[in-house]
Amino acid sequence: MEGDAIRVTVDRLGHKGDGIAPGPVFVPMCLPGEVVEGVVVGDQLSAPRILTPSPDRVRAPCAQYRRCGGCVIQHASDRFVAxxxxxxxxxxxxxxxxxxxxxxxxxxxPSTRRRATLSGLRTKPGPLVGFHSRASDTVVAIPDCRVLDPAILAALPAFEALTALGASRKGQVRLKVLASDAGIDVAVEEAKPIDPALWSELLAVAEAYDLARVTWNGEVLAERRPPAIRIGPATVVPPPGAFxxxxxxxxxxxxxxxxxxxxxxxxxxxxxxxxxxxxxxxxxxxxxxxxxxxxxxxxxxxxxxxxxxxxxxxxxxxxxxxxxxxxxxxxxxxxxxxxxxxxxxxxxxxxxxxxxxxxxxxxxxxxxxxxxxxxxxxxxxxxxxxxxxxxxxxxxxxxxxxxxxxxxxxxxxxxx
The missing domain is CATH 3.40.50.150 (Vaccinia Virus protein VP39)
Structure with a gap:
């Protein structure tokens, strides 16, 4: 009954990585065989407390794991995930x-993802860039992400600077980033329209952070170096934000x-x-x-x-x-x-x-x-x-x- 604490045993994982108990009741960040307790809200067990952990449960390597929506199964062993x-x-x-x-x-x-789509927004303490929290518009900072290429993490201050210039007070910008062989390529979308003053500030950010290319709402703003990648025997410069x-x-x-x-x-x-x-x-x-x-x-x-x-x-x-x-x-x-x-x-x-x-x-x-x-x-x-x-x-x-x-x-x- 919704609102009452219940105890369930997880049967299996769903295709999104949540545990599923009879009902069905969806149990986030839990594994088959685990006995958990919590309050049912809708069809989800809220804040589950694990009573009997699975032998495949491991300590998540990322400090942001419980808040960030970029990963869903860091709590499982590599063998289980495979x-x-x-x-x-x-x-x-x-x-x-x-x-x-x-x-x-x-x-x-780990730490080899060379492309990602990040979200950026302006907050009172300053710009915030990261991934969305699970099923939420909340943005979670990812300073020590265990998935992204270190070159992308090193460029987070540049993405924050672009967000500070491009995001409205209530909106978010999307940053499609690529760690190319020539440096960081970033395509900023859903940002403020460009004007001469903003153009000058953005060029200064590209220079200060040594960005290879910056694209703003689909328009190439600066290309200091072609953001080339190696594909087999050839070198290719992808269009901004390309797959x-x-x-x-x-x-x-x-x-x-x-x-x-x-x-x-x-x-x-x-x-x-x-x-x-x-x-x-x-x-x-x-x-x-x-x-x-x-x-x-x-x-x-x-x-x-x-x-x-x-x-x-x-x-x-x-x-x-x-x-x-x-x-x-x-x-x-x-x-x-x-x-x-x-x-x-x-x-x-x-x-x-x-x-x-x-x-x-x-x-x-x-x-x-x-x-x-x-x-x-x-x-x-x-x-x-x-x-x-x-x-x-x-x-x-x-x-x-x-x-x-x-x-x-x-x-x-x-x-x-």
Whole structure:
């Protein structure tokens, strides 16, 4: 009964990392098998007191853990987290009646997250920059975050200075930050409109804190050095705020899986190609056609390819693959395809591939549920799922990524 203290035993973890007890009652920061006591508010046990801890419970390494919403499961052992994340993938596949041939899990080390979206606001004591608290607009400072690259933490004073100039009294700014090879790249969004006085102050901040690039509400304000990153054999300068794999370790793990999955293919379609995470490394051994809806990212990819010696030809095509997927006739010239769609998956494109796609497919996904849906479409039309690699770039979060290999026999040409 709501308002009364109750004692429950946690059965399992939900997909967001909360413990779930019979009812269901959601129990934050608790693990299966733990006996806890607290007051039920709605469907959540408020301020649970752990009576019987799990043997997998550990001391969270971050001092801000209980307040910050950046991580949800620092209280669990690495072994438990690994089993939980592979279990998320396995459950998604089982829900579709599919096998889950998981062969390995690779987890990025602490303090390697090279990109993040931070929130900044002005307070009476001064500017505050950090992550939101769990299910709240409250911003929590993160001076000793155990996830972010040390270069990002070292730049927190710069982000605070930008927040002091750009945030209104009641609003928050968003800071998309990247620790590039040339220094910190920061794109500030939802900030005050620029004017000459503010422009001068922002340039002074960029100079004082040695920022590589500062973008303000979508406009590049200062680029003291191109914020380049290395992708395989090429150097790429991403557009401000562009998507990039969260850690270099995670990117390398995904890249190695994709390269293995496509095998010795000589002509490859890279669909949802982004900045060339896979297209550029694959170009060391094959011709690649990179297709992406964001033309600015494709331009960055193309410049990186043109300045990298020894690569095979990479062609690019700006195209919305949700509305205009490549058709079977267009896919016919490729020996393999790579798909790395956003969380919604790639159902429209997958249906074309299932109809008459190349013999080998590599699929990367940040959502096991939509991956399982797309894998079922492929399986229904002759593709065999050979293996799945689980990649944990977002350590201590509920986020799971994977790379998988599909294959089917080469089909005989149709007679006319």
């Amino acid at each position: 089993d939980w994340k592979t279990g998320i993938v396995r459950a998604a596949m089982e829900a579709r009646g599919l096998p889950a041939p998981i062969r390995r899990l690779q987890t990025s080390p 990039l794999q969260a850690t270099a370790d995670g990117e390398a793990a995904l890249r190695d899986s994709v390269v293995e999955a496509v095998g010795d293919a000589r002509r490859i379609a890279d669909l949802f190609a982004g900045l060339g995470t896979f297209a550029l490394p694959l170009a060391a051994r094959a011709e690649v056609h990179a297709v992406e809806g964001d033309g600015t990212m494709l331009s960055a990819l193309d410049r990186g390819w043109r300045h990298a010696p020894g690569l095979h030809r990479v062609t690019t095509e700006t195209r919305d693959l949700f509305r205009r997927p490549l058709e079977p006739a267009e896919l016919a010239r490729f020996d393999a395809a790579v798909l790395d769609p956003p969380r919604a998956g790639a159902e429209a494109q997958v249906r074309r591939l299932a109809a008459d796609g190349p013999p080998r497919l590599a699929m990367v996904s940040c959502n096991p549920v939509t991956f399982a849906r797309d894998a079922q479409i492929l399986a229904n039309d002759g593709y065999a799922l050979e293996w799945i690699d689980v990649i944990d770039q977002f350590r201590w979060s509920a986020h799971v990524e994977l790379a998988a290999a599909f294959a089917r026999p080469v089909r005989s040409p149709k007679r006319t």
